[in-house]
């Protein structure tokens with residue numbers, strides 16, 4: 001290939017560890033007894049459950065529908081009965097539970113009726129909604145709903161489409177193996193993407209440590225009726241990051257705070273492209289994916305796994321060994337530790353990496369930063385990691401943001417090279433979380449201020465309205481009295497007094513009408529005390545009336 | 555010499571007029587300092603500071619009539635921010651006004667509620683919905699957790715529920731790696 005390649009700044013060369021798992025063929029993991037399918041597997045709103053406990057579902061049946069534009073549906077990965085819709089531990093660093101649908105499989109693996117989509121006859125918007133409802137989301141790790149990314153927006157077209165087969169992270173080989181064995185189907189997915197995005201240039205970027213994948217993709221590309229350029233790019237972590245892949249292939253940089261589509265480029269992972277092909281050409285929603293199980297296991301390899309399969313079953317399949325010190329979801333650079341091994345495989349699970357002390361010796365104790373700036377040299381986002389660390393540690397989040405904290409892709413290059421072994425990325429994640437939380441708090445405070453001010457305004461208005469109403473009423477009464485010949489000529493004070501007297505009479509009449517309800521069956525003592533009280537009341541009433549009468553006499 | 559003085563006087567008069575006119579023409583409504591203070595206050599509107607809401611407290615601080623450490627929901631961090639804004643030394647929260655609590659929202663036991671509407675009248679942000687003799691409900695997203703609805707309720711059916719940490723609200727903690735490893739070495 002004669003394509004001129006560009007070099008992104010920074011990056012590191014960690015040992016690849018690809019050969020452990022990439023030589024075995026893809027093995028379909030057996031059907032587990034129980035599938036736990038989280039409703040929040042993607043970025044955006046979680047799916048809304050549309051099945052009930054006790055309901056029988058078929059393989060591929062919609063069990064959670066997309067809620068809004070940035071959302072994604074989830075489906076039953078096999079046939080069986082819904083046994084629970086409740087909170088279950090998620091494959092997430094927090095170890096917190098989230099809403100999941102549990103299906104007890106019946107072993108029949110019975111598909112729901114499904115058929116290929118005639119995508120060329122469909123309106124693009126309708127096709128995108130179908131893809132959302134088939135649960136297609138980015139399988140490279142971010143799990144962003146693909147339908148949203150397939151909308152070229154106002155520009156009407158996205159000239160360059162990049163299929164990302166970089167897979168730069170050590171140990172992971174699921175994309176490598178997918179490209180080796182299923183290159184034709186990946187390119188069928190590209191056909192659909194090209195149709196939706198109106199792209200004219202199609203590039204497939206694969207790191208040059210995967211020659212078999214490059215060869216397979218080139219062979220498949222030669223069969224297509226449009227030009228697909230398969231490019232081997234130099235292996236350097238994180239060359240498979242979307243922004244890095246764009247820069248390597250086109251020399252263009254995505255400006256800070258912008259999307260790649262703003263410069264006319266869209267990037268999809270090969271796994272996503274394959275899932276899209278299954279959805280469009282076979283009508284199958286996203287219910288399985290390739291997962292690399294590697295590290296401290298007997299037979300590291302790639303499995304085709306149903307979404308919802310508990311992780312421990314895969315580790316058992318690959319042959320678990322003594323001396324396991326933990327399990328990461330993802331690779332050693334960006335992976336997150338799993339709270340336990342009951343957690344299910346989700347759309348984001350590209351790798352299950354089993355750790356041991358030999359393969360991943362515990363990090364030596366962290367030392368203070370010596371400001372060697374090796375981290376800055378390694379940072380592919382061209383940041384100043386040592387400064388970000390300083391601000392994050394001190395809680396000076398404003399300054400961290402000024403230093404473009406949010407451009408950090410959490411690749412881990414800085415932590416990898418740091419001679420002081422500082423877990424830099426953990427600090428950035430912490431700082432990002434704090435900033436988001438504060439923004440949320442700020443929004444809540446603004447809302448509260450607005451509502452409080454509105455309430456004060458409302459109370460003020462109600463008071464005024466009441467006063468106005470009263471004034472109007474009094475005015476009307478006065479006019480009425482003035483019109484009354486018998487009262488004509490009476491001075492204003494008399495009119496007022498008459499009003500009060502009338503009101504009093506009305507109130508008394510009303511009071512006399514209502515008989516107390518709780519005086520039917522009374523003991524003599526109670527009756528007696530009531531009488532006493534009534535007598536007292538009558539006296540007080542009399543006293544209160546006296547001055548009024550005395551006034552009336554003269 | 556005379557012309558020079560004349561020119562200076564003329565300039566002085568003109569600028570004076572311009573300044574005087576713009577002071578009237580562009581008069582800032584309200585108190586800008588109080589607004590800046592109000593922006594820092596948490597807007598819980600709970601009145602623990604001794605004022606009927608955040609804004610009156612902000613105005614009192616701006617006038618120098620109240621101290622900066624009277625807002626428990628704002629916590630030490632709020633005091634720090636106020637101190638920074640006003641250029642004074644931060645001080646610990648005044649315990650007399652209460653202590654910070656974990657953020658909570660009010661919850662009405664709908665089986666016990668008699669629909670008396672007293673809580674609605676107490677809520678400073680209109681976060682309770684319901685009509686007379688109807689069961690009442692709190693709109694959790696709008697409740698500031700001020701607890702003002704608790705005392706008026708005649709049947710004590712409102713409780714404060716701390717907001718539990720769930721996945722969408724979870725955030726990475728401050729790394730403790732160093733600490734832990736130092737401990738291990740000592741052990």
Ligand code: SF4
Pocket residue numbers: 368369370371372373374375376385386389414417418419420421422424
């Ligand atoms: S590499 Fe580590 S020690 Fe060197 S400047 Fe960066 S954070 Fe500091």
Ligand code: SF4
Pocket residue numbers: 595596597598599600601602603604605606607608609611624625626627628
């Ligand atoms: S104590 Fe309550 S009312 Fe006073 S400023 Fe703080 S949040 Fe606002």
Ligand code: SF4
Pocket residue numbers: 659660676677678679680681682692696697698699700701702703704
């Ligand atoms: S519902 Fe109660 S606690 Fe919540 S804001 Fe209203 S008065 Fe305060």
Ligand code: SF4
Pocket residue numbers: 662666667668669670671672673674690706707708709710711712
């Ligand atoms: S004050 Fe208590 S009883 Fe009255 S409406 Fe509110 S919650 Fe119901």
